[in-house]
Amino acid sequence: MKKWKRTTSVMAAAILAASALLSGCSGGSDTAGGESSQTQTVESQAGESQASAETAEEAAGVDPAVHDESRKIADGDVTLTIFCDFQNGARAYYTDLGENPVVQWIEEDTGLNLEFIHAPAGDDGSYFQQLLASGDLPDLMFTNLFQSNYPGGVEGAIADGLLYNVTELVETEAVNFNALCEESGDPDVDKKIRGDEGNIIKFGTIWLPPTDNNKIFNGLVVRQDWLDKYGLEAPVTLDEYTEVLRTFKENGVQVPLALCEFGQSQFYANNPIASAFDVSIMDFDLDDEGNVHYSRTQDGYKEFLQVLRDWAAEGLIDTDFVSRTIDDSLKLFQNGTAGMCFAHTYNVKQSLAAGPAVDPEFKLTALEMPKVNADDWTHMSGITSSINSQSWQVSADTKYPEEAVKFIDYLMDPDIMLVTAWGTNIGVETYTEDENGTRSFSDFVTNNPDGLDYDTVRDLYMCEPLQIMYDETMEASQYSEEECHQSWDAWGKQNDNAHKLPSYLTLTTEESQELTDIKTKLSNYSDEMVYRFIFGEEDLESGWDGFVAQLKDLGSERAEEIYKAAYDRYMARDDAE
Numbered sequence: 001m002k003k004w005k006r007t008t009s010v011m012a013a014a015i016l017a018a019s020a021l022l023s024g025c026s027g028g029s030d031t032a033g034g035e036s037s038q039t040q041t042v043e044s045q046a047g048e049s050q051a052s053a054e055t056a057e058e059a060a061g062v063d064p065a066v067h068d069e070s071r072k073i074a075d076g077d078v079t080l081t082i083f084c085d086f087q088n089g090a091r092a093y094y095t096d097l098g099e100n101p102v103v104q105w106i107e108e109d110t111g112l113n114l115e116f117i118h119a120p121a122g123d124d125g126s127y128f129q130q131l132l133a134s135g136d137l138p139d140l141m142f143t144n145l146f147q148s149n150y151p152g153g154v155e156g157a158i159a160d161g162l163l164y165n166v167t168e169l170v171e172t173e174a175v176n177f178n179a180l181c182e183e184s185g186d187p188d189v190d191k192k193i194r195g196d197e198g199n200i201i202k203f204g205t206i207w208l209p210p211t212d213n214n215k216i217f218n219g220l221v222v223r224q225d226w227l228d229k230y231g232l233e234a235p236v237t238l239d240e241y242t243e244v245l246r247t248f249k250e251n252g253v254q255v256p257l258a259l260c261e262f263g264q265s266q267f268y269a270n271n272p273i274a275s276a277f278d279v280s281i282m283d284f285d286l287d288d289e290g291n292v293h294y295s296r297t298q299d300g301y302k303e304f305l306q307v308l309r310d311w312a313a314e315g316l317i318d319t320d321f322v323s324r325t326i327d328d329s330l331k332l333f334q335n336g337t338a339g340m341c342f343a344h345t346y347n348v349k350q351s352l353a354a355g356p357a358v359d360p361e362f363k364l365t366a367l368e369m370p371k372v373n374a375d376d377w378t379h380m381s382g383i384t385s386s387i388n389s390q391s392w393q394v395s396a397d398t399k400y401p402e403e404a405v406k407f408i409d410y411l412m413d414p415d416i417m418l419v420t421a422w423g424t425n426i427g428v429e430t431y432t433e434d435e436n437g438t439r440s441f442s443d444f445v446t447n448n449p450d451g452l453d454y455d456t457v458r459d460l461y462m463c464e465p466l467q468i469m470y471d472e473t474m475e476a477s478q479y480s481e482e483e484c485h486q487s488w489d490a491w492g493k494q495n496d497n498a499h500k501l502p503s504y505l506t507l508t509t510e511e512s513q514e515l516t517d518i519k520t521k522l523s524n525y526s527d528e529m530v531y532r533f534i535f536g537e538e539d540l541e542s543g544w545d546g547f548v549a550q551l552k553d554l555g556s557e558r559a560e561e562i563y564k565a566a567y568d569r570y571m572a573r574d575d576a577e
Contacts, residue, residue: 071413072111073406079113080404081138083131084466086118089459102463105424110410112403125149137162137395139404142465144390147201152509154201154393164394167200169405176412177203180469184387191573192387195506198573202504204392204408204468216381218270219491220370221333221348222340224363226253234367236374238276238307245316248339257311258329258338259321262530266326267342270491274304275380276370278499282523284563285380286499290571292563294556296526297548308534322531334358340367345479348487366487369495381495387504412468420467421474430461441477454478505566515562518555525554 277300355362423430
């Protein structure tokens with residue numbers, strides 16, 4: 001594994017370089033090229049900026065993060081290779097995550113040498129598959145691809161000799177991890193971190209504080225200034241949504257509702273519109289008795305398609321949405337082409353800057369999830385779990401399993417989680433503390449003097465790829481806008497996850513292979529048919545029964561059986577303990 005040369009000049013140059021907006025959510029871009037006179041000038045200026053920053057630090061009396069000998073894991077004689085995310089904002093300035101100042105501080109604190117391997121920007125998972133095929137896995141990997149794509153999941157990879165079984169080490173050595181499990185407030189935490197065989201398969205995943213476990217970060221937003229202009233209230237029921245969209249259309253709005261392709265992760269997560277009928281857009285659901293159903297064979301799915309068919313016939317959604325990404329639909333909303341679209345909390349913040357640049361009257365409001373009746377409760381929303389789908393995995397070939405486990409547990413030390421979330425405050429002031437010890441991001445972060453946007457500064461001076469706990473105070477500082485907080489209130493109203501199939505199921509190798517084959521057949525047939533129904537190319541009323549029959553012929557009922565067996569094993573994990 002190649003150890004990339006680290007340079008402080010690139011880091012310092014980031015302080016000075018004026019940057020175009022580089023959004024982690026919108027997929028930013030890489031920068032490359034040889035040494036130029038302009039680069040040399042920037043790097044020369046950077047040295048002066050760094051010196052002045054250090055002087056400012058001393059004047060302000062900023063206390064740099066303090067190293068603690070008790071946290072030492074090695075004495076510079078252990079090197080861990082690591083596969084993890086690398087943010088787009090950082091890619092423009094760093095060769096790899098090893099150039100991040102938080103990482104360098106962690107190396108000094110732990111006595112470990114850390115080498116990083118990253119997938120290229122825009123990777124669809126292919127890079128990791130190449131790593132698997134090579135047989136040369138790094139010591140540590142932060143990914144969900146073993147659980148989601150490997151036959152038999154994490155436990156299958158353990159049985160096949162690819163992953164180290166960390167269970168015993170975690171139970172005896174991972175003090176911080178075990179404390180987080182106890183303090184999570186999640187009664188199902190043990191089921192979520194263990195597989196069907198009782199092994200710990202989710203170690204070092206992203207944790208949310210108990211108070212954040214019920215938040216929803218995705219939903220619909222609308223042009224509030226247009227609602228005001230046309231005398232409309234924020235819609236709640238589907239009939240009210242139709243009224244708003246129709247009014248937008250009648251008043252010249254080109255795209256009343258900007259949607260995107262159903263497989264887009266943010267859109268898919270919360271099943272907007274479809275959740276009103278208690279089905280997902282393209283997946284398997286649960287009923288109250290714990291039975292599994294393929295959504296596209298359910299009567300509720302037909303009702304969902306009928307709504308979109310009616311809206312499409314009236315021109316209330318654009319006919320190109322099947323090829324649009326989330327970012328495409330957001331741009332339509334931000335530039336005044338669309339009156340309503342789907343967004344993440346981050347996109348709310350983003351739109352508050354982008355929208356007024358086009359139209360000074362731009363205002364937005366987050367909308368409740370559509371319902372058939374105003375007092376309905378929906379059971380298919382993407383409420384954030386206490387435990388993220390991604391987690392750290394240790395290679396079976398590592399020479400340092402104990403050090404690897406201790407390092408991940410180190411990242412869960414409360415003091416270290418503050419460092420990864422807020423930065424070191426060394427060199428530049430990234431945060432301040434009030435008399436009560438409450439932190440806020442500094443003006444250097446929120447109003448960077450050299451024009452770097454908020455996300456780029458955080459990519460450069462904090463370390464989200466190694467951040468285990470999602471810090472509530474940081475979140476409040478990150479999303480300080482009133483509209484962001486309003487979005488959580490609106491999207492989280494009258495929603496739960498009761499009918500969503502848990503993402504913590506473990507399939508056997510045989511189940512994985514059979515299910516993959518069935519789901520491929522179902523998708524190949526139904527994806528096209530769904531869009532044909534929406535756009536009237538197939539008659540929904542006369543064609544529905546045949547559509548369902550064909551899905552059953554392709555194996556939908558067998559897929560339900562496989563998921564049901566996995567779900568029953570998941571529910572029985574507590575009993576096995």
